Amino acid sequence: MLEYSKTILEKVSFDRNLFEKELNKAFALLTRDETLKLKIWCSQRFTDFCY
Numbered sequence: 001m002l003e004y005s006k007t008i009l010e011k012v013s014f015d016r017n018l019f020e021k022e023l024n025k026a027f028a029l030l031t032r033d034e035t036l037k038l039k040i041w042c043s044q045r046f047t048d049f050c051y
Helices: 002-011 016-029 032-045
Strands: none
């Protein structure tokens, strides 16, 4: 599920609102460990979008 979430986030990265919506969905579906990995990946890849 983590890799799927990354794929979706890459595809919607053109729109900040859509990106945030998909990121929140991912956080709701992933385990705590996967969420941490996604946050790290996201902060490295999309510095303007992630928190």
